[in-house]
Amino acid sequence: MLKSLAVAKEKWGGSNSLIDQWLGHRSQLLASYCELANLPPYEKEHRRLPDLGEIQSFCALVVDYVSEGHFEVYDQVVSACEKTGEENLALARKLMPQIAKTTDFALDFNDKYTGIHDHDQVVELDQDLSKLGQMMETRFDLEDRLLEAVHQVHA
Structure with a gap:
């Protein structure tokens, strides 16, 4: 995912503010995901359960990212298309209905982990993070297809 983000930034970055904003927020989400999932470049030698605050902060980023897409970015993308x-x-x-399915999954993840109060509730976190x-x-692959269409407008 990080490699595809780098390709997207190289291909479309700087072409318009909408695309730059979208890629910037995707970058933040991916960095937080990698840190929470203990993936490179945030891999720690001694793995520990994430703090509940870290999980909840990540959930907020997930909701912000998918909400931004549906309530801000996609309308502008469709208009550009x-x-x-x-x-x-x-x-x-x-592509929009396919993206909506990924939104539903992300919101279910958020609902499951936002209200947690102790580490006993994160038993399935690794499995859920993988999914x-x-x-x-x-979602990023689908969005990149939309980015390509928007880029054609501004190229």
Whole structure:
């Protein structure tokens, strides 16, 4: 996921503020995910359970990221796709329901881990983080397809 983010930043970064904002927030989410999941470059030799505050902070980033997409970014993306013709608009309309499925998964993850009060409630965290990582990878691939369409408008 970090490699695809680097490719996305190289390909589309600096082309417009919407894309830069989106990629910046994706970067923050990925860094927090890697740290919580004990993945490189945040891998620790002596793994420990994350603090409950770390989990809740990560959940807030997840909700912020998916909310930003649905309530701010995607409308602008669809509008930009309308300007480039029916093909890009059809692409946006095709991808939005697929992205919505990833949102549902992310919100379920948030609901499960936001209200935790002790470490006994994080027994499945590693397993859930793995599933969330797969979902995020799918979402980022779908979003990158939208980014390509927006980039065509601003290129």
